[in-house]
Structures are given as structure tokens and as C-alpha cells.
Amino acid sequence: MAKGHRSQIKRLRNENKDTRPKATVSYARVSVTKACFVLDAIRGKDVTSALGILAYNNRYASKVIEKLLKSAIANAENNNGMKVEDLYIAECYANKGPTMKRIQPRAQGRAYRIEKRTSHITVVLDAR
Template identity: 80%
Template structure:
């Protein structure tokens, strides 16, 4: 059961909130598997190295992740007062989003289903100690 007033409950919940800078891209038109290939390459790296990796990665997801990484760096500098040279990719993951279902006509009146998958990509940065 809830204890205290609504403002007290919100204050307690916000005290437990993660204060690390992050950026999230919702409904990205790329599957989770394809996004994870790029995310696995940058996890744990400092931001300069991570930007270099995604800039020269030929995958389509790397263009989305590069933009998202730059957004997370800007959030860290503007909202948290951190310096870009001290940042590294603490966590990055892709969650499953909704799937658009389409129909492909096939021979003899059949129809095959095409699934256009989406994902929610999140990048969390942190400062080196």
C-alpha cells in the first residue's frame, strides 16, 4: 500500500532515478538483431572510439546509432555539465518494438507474410572515474 502523499511518493521515486546521460530512439525501422551487431561493437568504448567505429561501419543501423550517440554526448554536455573526453558508453541495448505485417502475393493464390520489425535503441553514457 502507498505511504504518504503523492508528492512524497514522487520524491522517493525520483531519488532512485538513474542520473547518467542517455538518449533513446523509439520505433527505429531496424530489427533488434541488426542493431545489436553495431551496439555490441561500441559497448564499453570511450565516445571518440565509438564514433569512429559507427562512422566506418557499413551497416544501416550504424547511421541511426551515430546520430543517437551524438545526441547522448550533447545531453551529457548541456544537461549534466560533463566533458566529452571523459565519457564512455556505459550501456547500450535495443528492445523489441512493434512489427508491421505486410502481405506478399505468391503463386496459386497464396500469400506470404512479410514482417517489418522495429526496435527501441537506448544509449547510456557515464564518466570515467
């Protein structure tokens, strides 16, 4: 455990902070496995080609991730003063969110569970 006053611990934590531009969407109504198919297709690509891939990908997750990528690009431009031409996708990952449990009525009074999965998707950009 870190020693020192609370303000010293906070100062150390802020010095080691990642300054790369990023965007996160929480509780996206898409499962992690389905989001990862799309994220694997754009990982490491520059942002213009990644936006092209997402525009012509017919998965539902690609619309969510396209909106997220545009947000990350806007963060890079406005907050960090970076040029769009130099940006590429350094990291992109999806973490498991809470699962909504619903029931589907079945024959003879039974009920089957339907799990509507959610995910937290993050896109981190960097300059080449």
C-alpha cells in the same frame, strides 16, 4: 506496494532517478538482432572511438546508432556539463518494438507475410 501519499511516492521515485546522460530512439526501422551487432561493437568504448567504429561500419543500424550517440553526447555536454573526452558508453541496448505486418503476393492466390520489425534503442553514457 509503496505506502504513503502520492507526493511522497513521487518524491522517493525522483530521488532514486538515474542522472547519467542518455538518449533513446523509439520505433527505429531496424530489427533488434541487427542493432545488437552494432551495439556489441561499441559497448564500453569511449565516445570518440565509438564514433569512429560507427562511421566505418557499413550496417544500416550504425547510421541510426551514430545519430543517437551524438544526441547522447550533446545531452551530456548541455544538460550535465560533462567533458566529451571523459565520456564512455556505460550501457547500450535495443528492446523490441511493434512489428509492422505486410503481405507479399505469391503464386496461386497465396500471400506470404513480411514482418518489418522495429526496435527501441537506448545509449547511456558515463564519465570515467
